[in-house]
Amino acid sequence: MGLMTFLRNRAGFILIGFIGFAIVAFLLSDAIKVGKPFWADSQRVVGSVDGQEIGIEEFGKKVEQSEAQFKQQYGGSSNPQMQAMAVENVWNGEVANILLAKEYGRIGLTVSGDELYDLLQGKNPSPLIAQYFGNPQTGQVDRAAVINSLKQSSKNPQLKSQWDLLQAEIEKQALQKKYGNLIKNSVYVTTIEANDEYQNRNKLAKFDYVNLDYASIADATLKLSESDYSDYYNEHKNLFDNPAETRSFEYVSFSVNPTKEDSAAVKNQIEKLAVDFKTAKNDSLFSAINSDVKVPYVYLSKGKLDKAVDSAVFALPAGSFYGPKLSGNSYKLVKVVDTRFSPDSVKASHILIDAAKVGGTDKAVKLADSLKGLVEKGTSLASLAAQYSSDPGSKDKGGELGTFARGQMVPEFENAAFNGKAGDLKVVRSQYGVHLIKIEKQVGSSKVAKLAYIEKNLTSSSKTKDAAYKKATGFLNEAKGDNFSSLAQKKGYTVGVADKVTASQGYAPGLDNPRPLIKDAYAAAKGDVLGQVYQMENAFVVARLTDIKPKGLLPLESVKKDIEPMVRQAVKAKTLTEKLNNALKGAGNLNQVAQKVGKQVVPVENIVFGNPVLPGVGQENKLIGTVFGSAVNKVSSPVAGDHGVYAFTVAAFTNPAPLANTYKQKETMLLSVGQRALGSAFQALQDKSKIKDNRVKFY
Structure with a gap:
């Protein structure tokens, strides 16, 4: 595939990843001259990274490119979820580009001219060059095609622009690879760590246990105190560091499905x-x-x-x-x-003649007929394509288009290619110009049908929509901050909940077009009923903002409702631990403990530290971890796990054979550690940067 074909299909991805774009900025003095308020510039800024602003003009173009690529990849028409994905994709790309560019400069990371030459047309071509100028059968890059395309770019401004874009992407990928290698090479695995990992995955434990299940205490019997909440909160503060502001809202939907x-x-x-x-x-x-x-x-x-x-x-x-x-x-x-x-598929070559360049369609057809005559007399179509074709995606490959199935070409081209036979030369017109097509090969054979097709959707009438909208506006007029749920209940409406929604989120439970609602929720105060009726695909929606959780460490009051199940479990754990401790007093073995608490001893074997699952119960990290740190034939102290409180006795450990190949074990671990290190490094760059996100104002 040639460079222009590559551009047609992939340019969106390259634009998104392109480092260094012009941000439109208006100087304060200029703003004053034209009478524009000094704060107007902020209305054009999607966000900033350490003071480097991201302007809406360029950002918007990249979002459109990304959305088009998603449509091409997933099919169908654009929808709010797809747009949200595109916005998130571009935002993450912009943040990464700015942070990494700064980091490259700080550590002096560059791509030299010799390196770039090698990546473009040398012995070690970039994966992008290999992808778009490589032979699919051999995997070899056609260096002649690369050099020829580069030469043509000096005479073709459009092609030059595309090569500049491709070169920037190649350079960016090379820098990312260097940076990634630097990070990966900075981590290592010791022999002790390799042996520990091997033991954790292969050493077997056999033990007996007694379990007091949390479900044995009914929730209704518990009365949680303020100290219960504060104790749990203080012990688990690291869980309450909110990475981004979230908002929660409740809503009522008024269906407009067809009656x-x-x-x-x-x-x-x-x-x-x-x-x-x-x-x-x-x-x-x-x-x-x-x-x-x-x-x-x-x-x-x-x-x-x-x-x-x-x-x-x-x-x-x-x-x-x-x-x-x-x-x-x-x-x-x-x-x-x-x-x-x-045929199921066709392999073909063509010469595309641009009618505008030869004086009109009639002249283009005559030229195509003349070229057809030359090919019939033995002239190579490939040589004529190089001279006459206007399709840069195929002319450098002798006009070859490869093999394609139905639905991949414009109708006129498809009909000619599939209705002929191998060896045929055909002249056809399409929206792109006049084609001289050579059918190289046809593969397979199956039934096809030409159909006249009508589909009528079951849609709601205006009467149905008006009735739903009337109900929604009536509810909006009556609803207040303190009576939203009770009013809905009184009228027999179901209240939906969207919890912890981020500003850029493209989805919300039960809502197919939530972005306008989310934008307004981020401009409202807690308790506000949002001031309009929102239209979804099959419903009208009225909503009320119920909670705001700011970025950073959340206070106890903000998470109190969320942590109630965990606090309840912690209180149960204290009660059951005390009960088990009483049973352990004076007991010489686990059977005596079991008898005191009215439980049976449960034996288990072949448990490994690296997979801390208790058969028939579930994952019990704390219990299994304690088992592997315990002595054999000794009754343990109580262990509060995820499903209950346990006492156990280790019967035996079975050690694996000594690790035969420490190097291979280290290599396997390094692969995982290196990948985590790269992600951690980038997260550290974000954590130490001042990132301002204004996307919710625009999308």
Whole structure:
């Protein structure tokens, strides 16, 4: 694949990763001259990293690029979740670019001219060069194609711009690799650590235990005191360091899903359409005008339609009519215009002639016909492509397009390639110009069908939407900060909860388009009913902000409700520990302890430290850790675990054979440690930087 084809498909990713972009800034003096207030610049700043601002213009362009790439990758149309992913992707990229660029400068990390030359056209090409100029069969880079493209870039400003972009990305990747290697090479694993890891994963423990389950104490019997809460909070303060501000809200949804009357109206409409569709003179035009879902009027292979109708339609002969069929949330009508057997894929080459450059379409067709004649007489299409083709993605490869399936080319090109036979030369027009196509090879054969397709969605009527909106506005007018939940309950509405939502979050439980609501929630005060009705795909929503958790160490009052289950468990642990301690007094063995507390001794074996799971119970880190630090044949003190309080006696340990290959063990551990180190290093850069995030003002 050539550079321009690469750009067409991948430019969005490169733009996102590109280090160093121009930020539009207005000087204060200029602002004063034109009468603009001094704070207006802040309205154009998405955020900043250590004082380096990220402007909305460039940031917005990159978000659009990223969103387009997500659409291409995942299919379908854009949605709030996809946009949120794009915004998050670009933001993380911008923060990383700024922080890493500063770090590279601080430690003097660069890519020399010789290194860059080697990465572009030397013996050690960048993975990007290998990807876009490499032979798929051999994996070898076509250096001649690289050099030729670089030479052409000196005469082609657009190609030069793209090479600049690619070179910047290659340089960035090289710097990232160097930085990553520096971090990874700074960590090591000692022989002691290697042996410990081996023991942790292979040493076996056999022990007996008695368990007093937390579930044996009913929650209703506990009365938690303030000291219970403060004790737990003080012992676990590290858990309450909030990395980013979050907000919580409650909401009521008013559904606008189609009613029975709406469904009946759509059914009536599709039945009338079916009558007209059967007799329509222009099938493609009729379906294009009347369908809510546009299916191309081309030959389709089996598996492209809704599963409920696909098999039925492909079993029908040409001239058949199918439907109306209700499937999912829509009715389908299909007219089978034609069927045939066709190749599954085609390998082809082409020469693309730009009509604008040769004086119009007629002249382009004449030129294509002339080139066709030359090829028929033995001239190489590859040599003609290099001279005449306007497609930079294929001309440097002799016009080769590789192998493609149906749906990957424009209809005119696809029809010519799939309807001919191997060896054919065809001249066709498309939106890109005039093509001389050579069909190199056709692979496989399966049934395809040309279909005129109509799909009508079950949608809500304006009457249904108006009724839902009226209910929502009525509730909004009545709801106050202190009566939101009680009013909803009184009216029989269900209250939903979205807890700990970040400013950039693109999703919320039960809401398909939450961004406008989240933006307003971040501009509201705790307890406020948000001042508008929010429209989701199938509902109107009214919401109230219930909680704000700022960034940093959260106070006890802010987390009190969240930690209540853990505090309750801690109180139970104290009670059960005391009970077990009383049973341990005077007991000579674990059976006597079990008898005192009315429990049975449970034997377990083949337990390893590296997988601290107690069979039939679950993960018990503290218990298993204590077991491996205990002496054999000694009754333990109580251990408060995740599921209960335990007393145990170790019966035996089985040591593994000595570690035969310490080097291999170290190498395996280094791989994991190195990866963690790189992430930790970048997290440290963020922690020590002043990052201001204003995305919620824009998205």
